[in-house]
Amino acid sequence: MEARNIKLEEIIRDENLVYTKTSLMTDKPLSFCPGCGHGVAHRVIMEVVDEMGIQADTIGVAPVGCSVLAYEFMNIDMQQASHGRAPAVATGIKRCWPDKYVFTYQGDGDLAAIGTAETIHACNRGENMAIFFVNNGIYGMTGGQMAPTTLPGMRSSTTPYGRDVALMGNPLKITELVAMLPGTCFVARHTVHTPLAVRKFKKAVRMAFENQKLNKGLSFIEIVSNCNSGWKMTPVQANKWMEENMLPYFPPGDIKVNGEMVSKTAKSE
Amino acid sequence: MAKIKGAIVIDIEKCKGCELCLVACPTDVIRMEKKVNGKGYHFAYMEQPDNCTGCANCAVVCPDGVITVYRKKFED
Amino acid sequence: MGEKKLMKGNEAFAEAAIRAGCDAYFGYPITPQSEVMEYLAAQRPHLRTGMVLLQAESEIAAINMVYGAAGTGKKVMTSSSSPGISLKQEGISYLAGSQLPCLILNVMRGGPGLGTIQPSQSDYFQATKGGGHGDYRMIVLAPASVQEMADFVRLGFELAFKYRNPVIMLSDGIIGQMMEKVELFDQMPRLTEFDQQWATTGKTTDRERNVITSLDLDPARHERHNLKLQEKYRKMSENEVRFESIECNDAEYLFVAYGSSARICQKSVKIARARGIRAGLIRPITLFPFPSEEIDRMAGKLKGILTVELSAGQMIEDVRLAVEGKVKVALHSRMGGMVPSPEEVFDALLKSFSI
Incomplete structure (x- = not known):
């Protein structure tokens, strides 16, 4: 095979570049654990902002939780919100800048426990913004406590014998819940653990920003992700565990597109 | 016959050794280095560069965005 | 001179908000200050000046909308009464920590707890000593007439932007509910076209990104931030006694x-x-x-x-x-x-x- 004679220097040239980290991610090393899905989710959102050329018109809201420092990594104007209140903060921004693109980036504890009211009401008002919701079934930053999305029987530092739904309630499918509200125009669930999943997620992110341009209402994208540190697994094991346990309960796919419910059960594609 | 050849460049100091790129690679290009970087992580490297097609799957799943991908078409 | 009217204190405050060029009001109903949002709604401020008016789902949401809107560099405000102001305290602490200007009206009622809807002045400590968590202070204006309910809106915004700090108007159920003659100041422009250097206006290529945050995990840097805040409060003490x-x-x-x-x-x-x-x-x-x-x-x-x-x-x-x-x-x-x-x-x- 003649290809063996091709030297790397012939390939590694600017004109042959097919993928590199977007300049809308800063050069600061990410504060996330190795293999954490937050990094991919951050980067994909910034790739879309980059490709749409809307850096100067985009304002992000960072939550409390593992992604509290999102503003250190996303090279756009951002505001850090108190725990759970990102949709209210984003509402304030969007109402003052109706022509700008506004998004929140939140985890499951932030969005689906302490911030449930703000989430539901921002969705119900149909605020013209995007909510990116990373669900890893655990409170990562505080050390792996039970989250509203912790699976039945799943162990966490506050459910060391597994989540007993009789005592602690059921995991909250808030994404299906907000899909019921007339204010949401686009609701979908994605993952970022395989190349195909990341590419699908990116298309959804693009749609969430395009919807804002058209004043269509609120776009809500859940990203089911791993928390390998919290789950006490390697990143590769955690992704496998996620596929086998999280995804049956939180199946990926579109739930609502252009204001129409496309999946009542949100079954996997 | 035209041949597509790829190559990746890894920012080894920012690599956290999570191995997700290794799993994502369809052509078995990547391995983890026995040595560690400044932060103590075993970092990814191209063990079989000849196999690389420049599909960018590794870079797409890399949480830390440390992989840059190049691809070139070579004619016979 | 300005237009003279017979108004309730709460109404005078609301009318003054529109006239002061306020960009956005976010609130939640609570007695004895509900007339503020009711008056604003009746006035349709979006038609008069383009001012945003939004009834939030809670006081917590309202103060966080204020926090987000204040981050854009605009003139924003909220109002409530004692129990509602208690709910807003975390947000107020964030506003102070992030150095954002805004105006907050407390039409005090009796406490503790649900207390009473009758007038009181029992939130003095909360307003003057910080209220929420952390070392911070706010300028606290205490109106004693319907006239001052109007005039202190303009003064409050001036001071809020001068120091990039929340300003509290500490009123009470009597001043909020009573009717008196008030001379209203003329309409002032909104801040719409005014670009604050520090605000979330969208990152352009000619500047670094603007980040509104109260978080700093580096102890030395965070101490410096606190010292800077304390210096600001010292300047307020020096210059703003009335x-x-x-x-x-x-x-x-x-x-x-x-x-x-x-x-x-x-x-x-x-x-x-x-x-x-x-x-x-x-x-x-x-x-x-x-x-x-x-x-x-x-x-x-x-x-x-x-x-x-x-x-x-x-x-x-x-x-x-x-x-x-x-x-x-x-x-x-x-x-x-x-x-x-x-x-x-x-x-x-x-x-x-x-x-």
Whole structure:
């Protein structure tokens, strides 16, 4: 095979570049654990902002939780919100800048426990913004406590014998819940653990920003992700565990597109 | 016959050794280095560069965005 | 001069908000301040000036909308009453920590807990000593008339932007609900086209990104941030003390009271003077910064100070700190929505100092 004679220097040239980290991610090393899905989710959102050329018109809201420092990594104007209140903060921004693109980036504890009211009401008002919701079934930053999305029987530092739904309630499918509200125009669930999943997620992110341009209402994208540190697994094991346990309960796919419910059960594609 | 050849460049100091790129690679290009970087992580490297097609799957799943991908078409 | 109207304090505040060029109001109903949002809604401020008006799902959401909107560099405000202001405290702490300007009105009612919907002044500590978590202060303006309910909106915004800090208007159910003649200032422009250098206006290539945050995990840097805040509060203390002094020149006895209590004490001064007792009144207009120097300056000539508060006695601590024991400081206190008459306050003066 003649290809063996091709030297790397012939390939590694600017004109042959097919993928590199977007300049809308800063050069600061990410504060996330190795293999954490937050990094991919951050980067994909910034790739879309980059490709749409809307850096100067985009304002992000960072939550409390593992992604509290999102503003250190996303090279756009951002505001850090108190725990759970990102949709209210984003509402304030969007109402003052109706022509700008506004998004929140939140985890499951932030969005689906302490911030449930703000989430539901921002969705119900149909605020013209995007909510990116990373669900890893655990409170990562505080050390792996039970989250509203912790699976039945799943162990966490506050459910060391597994989540007993009789005592602690059921995991909250808030994404299906907000899909019921007339204010949401686009609701979908994605993952970022395989190349195909990341590419699908990116298309959804693009749609969430395009919807804002058209004043269509609120776009809500859940990203089911791993928390390998919290789950006490390697990143590769955690992704496998996620596929086998999280995804049956939180199946990926579109739930609502252009204001129409496309999946009542949100079954996997 | 035209041949597509790829190559990746890894920012080894920012690599956290999570191995997700290794799993994502369809052509078995990547391995983890026995040595560690400044932060103590075993970092990814191209063990079989000849196999690389420049599909960018590794870079797409890399949480830390440390992989840059190049691809070139070579004619016979 | 400006237009004259007969208005409720809460309405005057709302009308002044539109006229002050406020960009956005976020609120939640609570007695006795619900007229603020009702008046705004009836005025359709989006048609008059383009001002945003939004009824939030809670006080917590409202203050966080204020926080987000204030981050865009615009003139924003909220209003509530005591229990609602308690709910807003975390958000207010974030606003102070992130150095964002905004105006917050508290039309105080009695507490603790759900308390009463009747007027009170029992949120003095909360307003002047910080309220939420962390070391922060806000300028606290205490209106004592419907006129001041209007005028302090403009002043409040000026001070909020001068120091990039939340400003509180500490009013009460009496001032909010009572009707008086008010002369309204003319319409001022909104900040819409005014680009604040620090605000979330969208990152352009010619500047670094703007981040609104109160978080800093580096202890040394965070201490420097706190020292900077403290320096700002020191400057406020130096420059922004406001008070009214009534019949103080020859006073032997001094009332210290703010807001509706000061209105009552004005009458008590007259009663005292008619009886040959040389009484005066210091009415702090800013509760933070407190007019400590003025009270201390007078202390040497006084036989006694009576603070009059619709609380168990909160401001009295600042008065005592100001005079450092130079003169006896007594308290006349009513709570639970009870309001003293001028005669009752005069009697309290006689009793407190055995006149």
